[in-house]
Amino acid sequence: MTIAPMTDITGASILVVGATGGLGREISSLLSQRGASLTLAARDEGRLAALGIPGTVVAGDVTRPGIPAHFVSSAVGAYGKLDGVIFAAGAVAFGSVTELSDEVIERLWQVNARAWMSLLREATPALTASAAAGGSPFALTLSGVVAEAPTAGIAAYSAVKSALHSYGVAAGRELRRAGIRMVDARPGHTETELSLHPLAGSAPAFAAGLAPLRSQRAWLRQSRRMRRISRALASKRSASLKGL
Ligand SMILES: NC(=O)c1ccc[n+]([C@@H]2O[C@H](COP(=O)([O-])OP(=O)(O)OC[C@H]3O[C@@H](n4cnc5c(N)ncnc54)[C@H](OP(=O)(O)O)[C@@H]3O)[C@@H](O)[C@H]2O)c1
Numbered sequence: 001m002t003i004a005p006m007t008d009i010t011g012a013s014i015l016v017v018g019a020t021g022g023l024g025r026e027i028s029s030l031l032s033q034r035g036a037s038l039t040l041a042a043r044d045e046g047r048l049a050a051l052g053i054p055g056t057v058v059a060g061d062v063t064r065p066g067i068p069a070h071f072v073s074s075a076v077g078a079y080g081k082l083d084g085v086i087f088a089a090g091a092v093a094f095g096s097v098t099e100l101s102d103e104v105i106e107r108l109w110q111v112n113a114r115a116w117m118s119l120l121r122e123a124t125p126a127l128t129a130s131a132a133a134g135g136s137p138f139a140l141t142l143s144g145v146v147a148e149a150p151t152a153g154i155a156a157y158s159a160v161k162s163a164l165h166s167y168g169v170a171a172g173r174e175l176r177r178a179g180i181r182m183v184d185a186r187p188g189h190t191e192t193e194l195s196l197h198p199l200a201g202s203a204p205a206f207a208a209g210l211a212p213l214r215s216q217r218a219w220l221r222q223s224r225r226m227r228r229i230s231r232a233l234a235s236k237r238s239a240s241l242k243g244l
Pocket residue numbers: 017018019020021022023024041042043044047060061062063087088089090091111112142143144145186187188189190191192193194195
């Protein structure tokens with residue numbers, strides 16, 4: 001992939017939560033190639049260390065009290081500032097509306113939506129400071145196409161992703177004055193481990209997803225997706241990236 005220079009990303013301190021996931025890893029790797037100073041977060045410390053992407057590693061469950069603040073302070077402690085937060089953590093559950101238990105629905109909410117609300121709250125002072133220092137800070141979520149096209153068999157997952165998207169739209173209106181941009185990317189089905197470790201049920205036979213690097217077509221689509229995310233992060237505006 002040809003990497004164009006990106007002034008705003010070079011030297012930017014960016015926290016990626018869910019950095020070991022299929023999408024988080026892809027985004028982290030791109031940002032690293034562009035000279036970002038990364039703080040890589042997820043629950044499994046061994047997998048974070050094995051990523052091979054330069055950066056500070058911090059392990060923790062983002063749904064637990066105090067962990068979002070810990071992730072943010074780790075990034076600020078490592079690089080003296082925070083210029084961007086990427087929320088690439090999440091989990092799915094499969095099953096009809098009669099099948100999902102309260103526990104599963106609660107966990108879907110916690111990991112896909114509520115954790116982001118806590119993380120954004122904790123990151124806002126540092127992102128505001130970045131804007132005040134002349135930066136162009138951003139907060140990026142990956143809600144997915146289901147946020148706009150709720151899907152049978154994953155109704156609860158669709159609902160929490162809609163909540164994530166909706167929260168970003170409203171938060172963007174609030175945070176615009178502080179100079180913080182919200183970017184919501186809505187990728188279609190991509191073959192990552194997401195559907196291999198659902199909170200409940202098992203994945204239906206999806207049409208073949210975008211398997212990173214499995215085919216020339218997939219590679220082109222992946223490159224296009226990364227270019228769109230890059231352009232959105234480099235621009236000075238909030239963005240909503242549909243059908244990525
Ligand atoms: N793949 C798709 O088709 C697709 C499409 C649209 C949107 N999305 C969304 O994009 C995001 C990333 O998806 P993906 O496909 O990359 O999933 P993935 O491969 O399963 O990765 C999920 C990442 O989140 C981390 N994570 C999960 N629970 C966590 C928790 N409680 N605290 C901290 N980290 C946690 C995982 O690491 P640990 O397990 O070590 O914590 C991993 O790094 C998700 O929100 C997903 O809903 C995915």
